Amino acid sequence: MAGEAMRNSAIRLLLIDDEKVFLDVLAKRLAMRGILPTKAYSGKEGIQLLRGHSFDAVVLDLKMVDMDGLEVLKILKIIDPDLPVIMLTGHGSEDATQDGMAAGAYDYLTKPYDLGLLVEKIRQAAAARGAVQR
Amino acid sequence: MKKPEPSSLPPHYLPLVRKMFLTIIIVSFVPVFLVSLTIYLQFRHSYREKVQEHLVELVRKHKQQIDAYLEARLADVRFLSESFGYAQLADQTFLQRQLMILQQTFGPTFVDLGVIHADGNQVSYAGPFSLGQAQYADAAWFRQAMENQTVISDVFLGLRGLPHFIVAIRRESEGRVWILRATIDFVAFNNLVEGIRIGTSGFAFIVNRAGEFQTTPHMALHAGEGCFGGFLTCAEDTTRKIYIAVRPDEAGIESIYVTGLLKDRSWLLVYKQHTTDAFRELRRAERISLLFFLLGGISIVIMALLLSRRMVDRIAAADREKESMSRQVIESGKLASLGELAAGVAHEINNPVAVMIEEAGWIEDLMADGHLDDEDQQAEIHRALKQINTQGKRCKEITRKLLSFARGSEGSHQKLDLNQVIGDVGNLVAQRAKYANIEIETRLSPQLPAVLGSETEMHQVLLNLVNNALYAMEKEGGQLTVSSVLQNGQIVISVGDTGPGIPRAIVDRIFDPFFTTKPVGQGTGLGLSICYGIVKKMGGEIEVVSEIGKGSTFRVRLPVEPPAAKSS
Numbered sequence: 001m002a003g004e005a006m007r008n009s010a011i012r013l014l015l016i017d018d019e020k021v022f023l024d025v026l027a028k029r030l031a032m033r034g035i036l037p038t039k040a041y042s043g044k045e046g047i048q049l050l051r052g053h054s055f056d057a058v059v060l061d062l063k064m065v066d067m068d069g070l071e072v073l074k075i076l077k078i079i080d081p082d083l084p085v086i087m088l089t090g091h092g093s094e095d096a097t098q099d100g101m102a103a104g105a106y107d108y109l110t111k112p113y114d115l116g117l118l119v120e121k122i123r124q125a126a127a128a129r130g131a132v133q134r
Numbered sequence: 135m136k137k138p139e140p141s142s143l144p145p146h147y148l149p150l151v152r153k154m155f156l157t158i159i160i161v162s163f164v165p166v167f168l169v170s171l172t173i174y175l176q177f178r179h180s181y182r183e184k185v186q187e188h189l190v191e192l193v194r195k196h197k198q199q200i201d202a203y204l205e206a207r208l209a210d211v212r213f214l215s216e217s218f219g220y221a222q223l224a225d226q227t228f229l230q231r232q233l234m235i236l237q238q239t240f241g242p243t244f245v246d247l248g249v250i251h252a253d254g255n256q257v258s259y260a261g262p263f264s265l266g267q268a269q270y271a272d273a274a275w276f277r278q279a280m281e282n283q284t285v286i287s288d289v290f291l292g293l294r295g296l297p298h299f300i301v302a303i304r305r306e307s308e309g310r311v312w313i314l315r316a317t318i319d320f321v322a323f324n325n326l327v328e329g330i331r332i333g334t335s336g337f338a339f340i341v342n343r344a345g346e347f348q349t350t351p352h353m354a355l356h357a358g359e360g361c362f363g364g365f366l367t368c369a370e371d372t373t374r375k376i377y378i379a380v381r382p383d384e385a386g387i388e389s390i391y392v393t394g395l396l397k398d399r400s401w402l403l404v405y406k407q408h409t410t411d412a413f414r415e416l417r418r419a420e421r422i423s424l425l426f427f428l429l430g431g432i433s434i435v436i437m438a439l440l441l442s443r444r445m446v447d448r449i450a451a452a453d454r455e456k457e458s459m460s461r462q463v464i465e466s467g468k469l470a471s472l473g474e475l476a477a478g479v480a481h482e483i484n485n486p487v488a489v490m491i492e493e494a495g496w497i498e499d500l501m502a503d504g505h506l507d508d509e510d511q512q513a514e515i516h517r518a519l520k521q522i523n524t525q526g527k528r529c530k531e532i533t534r535k536l537l538s539f540a541r542g543s544e545g546s547h548q549k550l551d552l553n554q555v556i557g558d559v560g561n562l563v564a565q566r567a568k569y570a571n572i573e574i575e576t577r578l579s580p581q582l583p584a585v586l587g588s589e590t591e592m593h594q595v596l597l598n599l600v601n602n603a604l605y606a607m608e609k610e611g612g613q614l615t616v617s618s619v620l621q622n623g624q625i626v627i628s629v630g631d632t633g634p635g636i637p638r639a640i641v642d643r644i645f646d647p648f649f650t651t652k653p654v655g656q657g658t659g660l661g662l663s664i665c666y667g668i669v670k671k672m673g674g675e676i677e678v679v680s681e682i683g684k685g686s687t688f689r690v691r692l693p694v695e696p697p698a699a700k701s702s
Binding site for chain 2: 019021022025026028029032063064065090110111112113115
């Protein structure tokens with residue numbers, strides 16, 4: 001299975017969320033699950049990180065203070081059109097989710113979510129990215 | 135629903151009750167009164183005419199009857215004188231027989247008969263008195279008879295000392311002038327007139343030109359009473375030579391007099407009756423009508439009272455219903471504005487919840503990893519637990535803010551610190567504003583006096599205005615300015631945005647219920663109308679100043695709590 005094959009080489013994941021406490025603990029937990037997270041505490045920071053580094057997938061919070069998550073998504077897609085982006089949304093923002101999917105997001109999850117499900121989606125996304133790259 | 139007691143009517147409805155009562159009274163009484171008055175006057179006039187007509191007819195009939203009676207007696211005497219001549223009648227025995235025949239024919243009408251010479255000496259006499267050689271040369275009737283051929287005298291006592299009157303006829307036969315005279319029984323004649331009796335006070339009598347009674351009046355009367363003397367000048371002439379006069383009698387009682395001339399205008403038949411007696415039936419009808427009018431009037435008053443009371447009760451009930459409905463609208467508007475909040479709140483709650491779930495998962499991860507005695511691990515677990523605690527408190531704070539908005543849904547009135555209310559609403563929308571890139575600026579005047587109102591409703595007003603302002607700026611971002619200031623005894627709260635402004639075409643409609651510019655399904659159109667209702671209820675005003683491209687500012691002016699109420 002493709003996912004099984006990817007397990008040994010750590011997935012390089014970009015995490016973008018302005019909720020620092022949340023981002024920190026999520027990064028630690030993902031790290032325990034064979035994912036290599038890079039934290040960005042704002043949209044701008046995430047965009048800068050993507051310019052200098054290569055990632056297998058991105059997890060992006062849709063609601064941030066400095067920049068709208070949707071804007072960030074659009075810029076990410078311009079920089080790297082094949083990059084799979086998983087959106088994290090709060091409840092009651094279905095419109096934004098739809099807009100995100102239309103803008104090319106790979107998938108989305110609603111907070112609070114199940115970590116196992118997130119990891120599964122990250123793996124799927126990375127696998128998809130791998131398939132595209134191959 | 136509980137039927138409201140009439141006594142529970144609030145005092146401000148009483149002028150309405152009074153007005154309705156008076157209207158009903160006027161509307162029902164004026165026509166009834168006018169119709170009744172018209173009917174009454176018409177009836178009284180007809181009735182009086184009828185009574186007077188009846189009396190005139192009565193007097194006329196009796197006048198004719200009396201005249202006929204007197205004429206008949208004169209005719210009897212004339213017949214006697216013409217049938218037998220002087221020679222036979224001068225014979226006392228013959229005369230006696232003729233008297234007997236007359237008395238047999240007419241009853242005791244004829245008292246006596248006498249034949250008198252032109253010199254006044256009585257030649258023969260038939261009758262109960264011994265008046266054989268009586269001399270009548272000086273008697274008024276004798277002189278009249280000599281002058282006028284016939285005479286019917288007034289009633290007088292004469293030689294015999296009893297009231298009587300004389301019917302005499304002058305004859306010229308057998309070379310001499312002589313007079314045949316008959317005395318008419320007063321009682322028989324008197325009965326003709328005395329028989330006229332109506333009611334308790336109506337009776338008739340006859341007076342002569344000198345004002346002397348020719349019949350016995352049934353009741354005490356002064357001969358000069360009323361206008362008998364000058365009856366022709368003081369009475370109203372009717373077409374049948376009967377005269378009517380209404381005037382007070384000697385005793386001062388208003389009486390009706392009906393008179394008619396008799397006996398060649400030398401006697402006057404007078405019918406007299408007290409006016410009250412004559413119109414007794416009319417008085418009775420008046421009393422009964424008045425009684426009915428009063429009873430009807432009382433029932434109209436009672437009905438008017440009940441009706442106005444009941445109508446106002448209904449109005450009051452309708453008002454109460456309206457009030458409760460507007461309260462429901464306010465409540466539903468509150469729900470709607472809460473709904474607008476819900477999306478923001480969901481995000482606010484979900485963020486800390488997500489953190490807590492992650493931290494809990496992290497502790498789980500660490501525990502599964504073993505090495506629990508490792509100091510670093512211990513510290514990490516403690517940090518995670520502390521974070522869960524912190525995030526839990528964050529959630530609690532959010533719910534507290536929400537509750538402070540929803541609290542006191544009864545809308546109880548209390549002294550409000552508007553700065554506090556502004557602060558509450560600011561807290562509630564801070565997050566939403568932050569995400570929409572909207573800067574909130576508050577300029578609050580310190581030591582603002584309290585206003586009287588419901589905290590919930592005031593929250594609702596401000597939250598609606600602020601929500602609208604945020605909605606207007608959500609796309610572009612901007613600045614929300616909320617200020618409070620004391621101005622001319624009013625507290626003025628302004629909520630200003632730097633949004634696109636309100637088009638002039640719709641600015642007059644924004645306070646109308648169900649008017650909304652939001653897409654279908656997103657706005658109820660109730661927010662501003664509810665704000666308007668609440669502010670009006672508090673005795674305040676709400677207005678908007680808007681300029682296209684620059685933004686809108688809503689101003690709420692509220693009266694400061696009056697000092698008297700403040701001290702209590």
